Amino acid sequence: MVERLRGWSPNAISEVIEFRGETTIVVPRNLLRDVAERCRGDKDLRFNLLSDATCVDRYPLEPRFEVNYHLVSIPRSDRLRLQVRLSADDPVVNSLVPVWPGANWLEREIFDLFGIRFTGHPDLRRILMPDDWEGHPLRKDFPVEGYRDIPAIATRYTRNRT
Amino acid sequence: MTVQSETSTVETATGKAKTMVLNMGPQHPSTHGVLRILLELDGENVVKAIPDMGYLHTGIEKSCEDKTYSQAITLTDRIDYLNPLGNNLAYCLAVEKLLGIEVPKRAQYIRVLMVELQRVSSHLVWLGTHAIDLGAMSVFLYCFREREEILKIFEFVTGQRMMTSYIRIGGLALEPPTGYLQRVEKFVNMMPSRIDEYEELLTGNRIWIGRTKGVGYISADDAIALSMTGPVLRAAGVPYDNRKVFPYSSYEEFDFDVPTRTDSDVFARYMIRVAEMRESLKIIRQAMKKIPPEGPVRTDAPGIVPPEREKMKTEMEALIYHFKIFTEGFSPPPGEVFAAVESPRGELGVFVASDGSPKPLRVHFRAPSFINLQALPKLIEGKLIADVIACIGTIDIVLGEVDR
Numbered sequence: 224m225v226e227r228l229r230g231w232s233p234n235a236i237s238e239v240i241e242f243r244g245e246t247t248i249v250v251p252r253n254l255l256r257d258v259a260e261r262c263r264g265d266k267d268l269r270f271n272l273l274s275d276a277t278c279v280d281r282y283p284l285e286p287r288f289e290v291n292y293h294l295v296s297i298p299r300s301d302r303l304r305l306q307v308r309l310s311a312d313d314p315v316v317n318s319l320v321p322v323w324p325g326a327n328w329l330e331r332e333i334f335d336l337f338g339i340r341f342t343g344h345p346d347l348r349r350i351l352m353p354d355d356w357e358g359h360p361l362r363k364d365f366p367v368e369g370y371r372d373i374p375a376i377a378t379r380y381t382r383n384r385t
Numbered sequence: 386m387t388v389q390s391e392t393s394t395v396e397t398a399t400g401k402a403k404t405m406v407l408n409m410g411p412q413h414p415s416t417h418g419v420l421r422i423l424l425e426l427d428g429e430n431v432v433k434a435i436p437d438m439g440y441l442h443t444g445i446e447k448s449c450e451d452k453t454y455s456q457a458i459t460l461t462d463r464i465d466y467l468n469p470l471g472n473n474l475a476y477c478l479a480v481e482k483l484l485g486i487e488v489p490k491r492a493q494y495i496r497v498l499m500v501e502l503q504r505v506s507s508h509l510v511w512l513g514t515h516a517i518d519l520g521a522m523s524v525f526l527y528c529f530r531e532r533e534e535i536l537k538i539f540e541f542v543t544g545q546r547m548m549t550s551y552i553r554i555g556g557l558a559l560e561p562p563t564g565y566l567q568r569v570e571k572f573v574n575m576m577p578s579r580i581d582e583y584e585e586l587l588t589g590n591r592i593w594i595g596r597t598k599g600v601g602y603i604s605a606d607d608a609i610a611l612s613m614t615g616p617v618l619r620a621a622g623v624p625y626d627n628r629k630v631f632p633y634s635s636y637e638e639f640d641f642d643v644p645t646r647t648d649s650d651v652f653a654r655y656m657i658r659v660a661e662m663r664e665s666l667k668i669i670r671q672a673m674k675k676i677p678p679e680g681p682v683r684t685d686a687p688g689i690v691p692p693e694r695e696k697m698k699t700e701m702e703a704l705i706y707h708f709k710i711f712t713e714g715f716s717p718p719p720g721e722v723f724a725a726v727e728s729p730r731g732e733l734g735v736f737v738a739s740d741g742s743p744k745p746l747r748v749h750f751r752a753p754s755f756i757n758l759q760a761l762p763k764l765i766e767g768k769l770i771a772d773v774i775a776c777i778g779t780i781d782i783v784l785g786e787v788d789r
Contacts, residue, residue: 242720243482272625273612274725275751279738293723293734293751297609297623300630304723325612328759336446351439351788360447361747367451 224303227267228258235261240306247291247304255307256317262294262303263322270294270303273323276330278337282363287311288339292319292326309339318344336361404432409773411440417514417777418784422761429769434762441788449748453714454480455554457748462548464750465786467507470499470539471728473552476748478633479724479735480554483717484689491680492556493635498569498672499542499551500634500726501665505576506535507729508658508665512583515655515778519596524586531579538568555690556683566673573669580662587655597652601764601776604649611760615731615753616657617780621649627727634726638675639668651779658781661729689715714743723751730754730781750789754782 225248228235235258238249250258262270275293286308294303307316318341319326330341331350338359341347349356358365410421419440425433445464449457461476462469474496481488488496513528536546542561543551551558587593603613605621618625626643628636644660646653683690691710692703709715719741725734731753738747757780764776 243485243722245722247721271609272614274614274732275723275734275736275749277736277747277749277751279721279747281740281746291721291736293736297625297630302631302723304721323612324610325756325759328755329612332755349439351442353439360444365447367447 224268224301227265228261231261231265232257245302245304247306249306249308252307252309252316255305256319256322259292259305259319259322262305268296269298270296270301272297273319273325273329274302276319276326276333278333278339278361280337280361280363282311285310288314288337290316290333290339314339315342316340317342318347320344335359338362407770414518417782418787420758420777420782420784420787422773422777424770424773426770429771431765431768431770431773434765434773436758436761438758438784438787441784443789445789446748446750449745451744453743454717454745455710455714457745458553459548459550461750462550463785464752464789465728465730465733465754465783466547467510467783468503468728468730468733469547469549470503470552471726471733472750473550474500474634475724475726475728475733475735475750476737477552477554478726479722479737480717482722482724483720483737483739484554484686484715486555486684486686486689488556488634488684489681490635491677492682492684494672494676495557495561495682496552496634497636497639498669498676499539501668501672502535502538502569502572504665504729505662506532508662509535511658511729511778511781512655515781516587516593518774518778519593521587521590521593524583527579527582527586531576534572534575538565538572541565541568553683553690555686556681560682566676569669569673573666573673576666577663580659584659588659594652596771596775597655597779598648598650600651600768600772601654601779602648602650603760603764607763608649608760611763612756613731613760615728615757615781616654616661617731617757617760619643619645620653620657622647627725627732631725633724639671641668641671651775654779716741716743725751728753730783730786731757750786752786752789754780754784754786755789758782758787 225239235254236248237251240247262268272295274295277291279289281287288309290307292305330344333339334347335349335352336359405426407424407426409424411419421437423435424431445460461472464472509528509532513525516524540546542565543549605623608618608621622645624643624645629643641664644657687706692706696703697707717739719739721738723736725732733753734751736749737745740746765773
């Protein structure tokens with residue numbers, strides 16, 4: 224699998240991670256869509272089902288974001304993870320909706336919760352949070368209890384005294 | 386979500402006509418929760434459909450990051466509230482994979498038994514609510530009667546009817562009580578005739594056939610392209626079932642079929658789910674034979690799996706481990722894993738990323754309802770508004786899972 228992609232383009236793979244029997248292929252950002260098309264179309268790979276897409280925020284490390292696409296090949300009974308690493312100041316990557324239409328809502332969810340922008344996505348709107356929500360809740364610098372409207376008790380107390 | 390309220394004009398057989406935008410939901414009995422669908426209508430025909438969700442978003446994935454690995458199990462129950470044991474299993478399989486621990490065979494078989502009972506109960510809720518949406522009131526009452534029996538078994542074994550949290554990292558929460566297999570056997574003996582009853586009410590029913598046959602068609606290629614899994618994909622003729630393709634929890638030792646059909650309409654999906662209930666009963670019967678009467682239900686992994694109560698009272702080491710597990714938790718090695726199970730709705734995947742600390746860096750649930758719902762516009766656009774209800778029902782969505 225890895226050789227097949229390497230044979231097609233030596234730049235297509237920047238790193239291969241084997242962990243607990245799962246293969247992760249780290250792809251450079253500009254080649255993601257090409258590699259994805261290859262994975263889907265190649266007659267020896269045939270990853271026809273995009274099972275899942277998700278993101279990991281490694282704040283404060285850099286590159287901060289990892290976008291993972293979990294692929295399944297139904298005819299070959301195989302799984303593969305494609306990973307793209309994105310920096311905090313430019314979290315933009317090519318959308319995979321043209322390759323797998325099922326990526327549509329998955330990428331919208333990543334955009335909504337992590338603030339990663341997908342170029343070429345047909346309908347990049349928030350999907351779970353309200354439209355007027357500020358911030359991206361699954362980022363590590365977003366507090367678990369959210370930003371509160373009511374000031375903390377200590378500040379309220381000092382304000383009353385002055 | 387904001388939507389332009391102005392309507393557009395469409396070409397109809399009788400000339401140009403204005404369309405109308407209708408808000409279906411979020412509080413509509415047939416949306417099975419709080420799902421809102423914006424329908425652009427030309428008379429009775431749906432021109433465009435935009436699902437809008439997030440009303441039940443509770444930030445479970447974010448909450449998991451703030452809990453230890455064992456604490457997060459209680460949150461998984463609440464994702465897909467018709468399949469709590471399946472969620473527990475998917476999450477525990479992912480963490481066990483991350484830790485690299487094996488679960489004793491006895492625990493694996495009991496897991497299979499419980500998850501298959503859960504599948505039957507989930508399909509029963511689906512069948513009952515789907516039938517009531519389409520006007521068959523009595524089926525609902527029958528289905529909930531049998532579901533109650535399953536919930537009673539759950540209460541007996543796990544102590545809870547719905548939010549079971551029974552499957553834990555490294556095994557099970559408790560040794561099942563004596564006599565549980567007799568209860569399961571009683572249920573398994575009763576159930577086939579009950580499924581016949583439902584089929585008698587529906588399968589040959591002219592109204593049911595009229596409402597379901599030929600409705601909500603999607604081709605196999607489109608279904609795969611839209612990442613659909615579960616009964617919807619199998620009704621399109623693709624035999625993709627995680628229990629067969631990527632077996633987990635000793636499913637490879639069980640003998641069962643994956644029912645498929647090719648019509649890919651609402652009726653075919655109904656037939657698939659009914660057939661799946663029968664297959665589940667087959668698996669339950671085999672599991673009952675396989676479960677050894679004695680043996681551990683938790684793996685021996687000090688520092689990860691809580692020690693037995695007896696040992697805790699007599700051994701100093703066990704006491705220390707117990708204290709450490711429940712205060713600090715355990716730290717799996719850094720890495721990322723993805724474990725998938727076949728939930729009643731499709732492929733339920735759990736992605737866990739660890740950075741070597743006692744709390745997960747990221748937990749993500751590949752929710753089958755969420756992804757299958759994506760195909761709803763494809764199923765209903767160009768069809769009648771009455772079919773919208775049949776199509777929502779046939780995907781079998783659980784809004785708790787859609788929004789997480």
